[in-house]
Amino acid sequence: MENYLLPVVIGIVFGFLARTLLLRTDFRQYPTYPTGRIIHLSFGFIAAFIGAVAIPAVLESDWTAVTFLGLAATQFREVRKMERDSLENIDTFELVKRGAPFIEGMAQAFESRNYLVMFTALVTTLCAVFFFWLGIIGGIVMLVVVKFNMSGKLLNAIADVTEADIRFEGPTLFVGDILIKNVGLEDTRKIIIEKAVGAIVTPKNQNSIVTLSYLGQRQAMLHHVATVLGSYLDSGEPALVPLTKRDMADGRIALFFLPREKDFHQIKAVLEKVPILDSAIRMPEEADKGK
DSSP states (O other): OGGGHHHHHHHHHHHHHHHHHHOOOOTTOOSOTTHHHHHHHHHHHHHHHHHHHHHHHHHTTOHHHHHHHHHHHHTTHHHHHHHHHHHHHHHTTOSSOOOHHHHHHHHHHHHHHHHHHHHHHHHHHHHHHHOHHHHHHHHHHHHHHHHHTSOOOBGGGTEEEEEEOEEEETTEEEETTEEEEEOOOHHHHHHHHHHOEEEEEEESSHHHHHHHTOHHHHHHHHHHHHHHHOOSOOTTOGGGSOEEEEOTTTOOEEEEEOOSOOOHHHHHHHHHTOBOOGGGOOOGGGSOTTO
């Protein structure tokens, strides 16, 4: 096994670099710095170690070690549960919640990134077993692959975002031509007229219409705006809670919110960068129309 020490070290190094590349604390402030980062980097090192030593174990026909490594790899499923529980606990104290679908998507992402790290270490070690420089090249190629798998599709790929007027017809609140809700108190209506912003998200095709009808995706839009631009909201103010409503005729989504920053160019930039949740993706256009 001493002959495999250098390839294993190279695999661990590139695997750990992959996890470092995948880990970032963005505007959502998750994972937290430094405690959240330490946890995820530790998991990343373990994943890199498992992926790196798997190749020598197979080449030496050490099937006991292979079985143990396979068992250890399955424990990364607990990462998803850990992240889900943490985010759900945090979400109960958010003024504008992420929502369960968004949380599940984040938990899946953290689990899958450990598998990417494991695969990076495995491929790098396999290449390094044959030739040292081949392992370096393989590791660099895998880092490039990991870089392109950091994020999925964004909202601007499936929809257009435009500004819409906030208006009242009596107590009924409209965003553009889409009805949002009734607001009974005159003082609350004055606050909404002064502080609120409306946006219309127009789907680009039939697939987008179904995807944007998903309540979890719409809640993710509201959460992103509130997180980046703030929210004129406090507990016990149900009339000011951001809402989305759907025009059932054409699938457009109206968003009503009260951000601290009312510059619509900023709001549009935030909305266009909202990730499309895996659980929200629908593709009816690709279905067999004869069924």
